[in-house]
Amino acid sequence: MPELPEVETVRRGLTQLVEGSTIQSVDVLYAKMINLPPNDFKKALRGKLIEKIDRRGKYLLIRLSDNLTIVSHLRMEGKYDVEPEGAPVGKYTHIIFHLTDGRQLRYNDTRKFGRMNLVDTGTEMQVAGLKTIGPEPTEEELTVDYMQKIFSKSRKVIKPFLLDQSNIAGLGNIYADEVLWLSKINPQQPVNTLTLGQIKALRKNIIAELAKAIAGHGTTVHSYSTAYGEAGSFQNQLNVYGREGEPCPRCGTKIVKIKLAQRGTHFCPQCQPLRGVKK
DNA sequence: ACGGATGTTGCAAG
């Protein structure tokens, strides 16, 4: 689930719920989730104030007093959840932050793919993944010049290229398919064959679509209720993702699903023709 | 019943 809009939704929710709270103690139920020996992790966090929650791409940056930052990535299914003391702990709860007001901030993750790195504030950019992360998909950060430059230098096909966080931060499988459909670009189009017009259209759509998804509190794909906060509503606005065999909302042609770089990829063969490439 | 797919990323192997 969590691509940039979902992570941003979590960030806003966490800000409301735990900004200004103090960590009394921490339980580590699954040690592989963190970058330090559990005892060091727990000791370092005891008594720290949660000052602010930031985000960079799909990474949450939990700012703590004494110059500490937890870099948290939800990967596929990570969720934060605030529970009262004594609420039953499920088998997918891996880290529990006991807050001094009696509430608990719990990290839940069925697949255990999520990771938390506790680092000194200011060194978070050395965490793997943040070291090479590309610009945020905003008007200011994601410039036409930058896109033109990276697109001209690669012969990769566009879909996997968009999923590579070192090119642009924040797009995942769902929004990559959506922005390509919106931009009428074939997922298998090599990036160095895109016209300037296509690059500009793609840029606009990336920025607008992610903003729109944030406004809709993100996309909830699996139907089980999100433990945390509001369930997203944006799944109702998806045009191609998960719609294999359904008519394209623009032209009525059946949406096709193929596999590209091991990822399910949905597109309209009519609206998104492959241009100038022999196949 | 079991093989394959599922939203992500890091790293190994080529």
Add this chain to the structure above:
DNA sequence: TCTTGCAACATCCG
């Protein structure tokens, strides 16, 4: 150096 494929883990679907 760059690119590709898989592993990490659990569940669900057909």
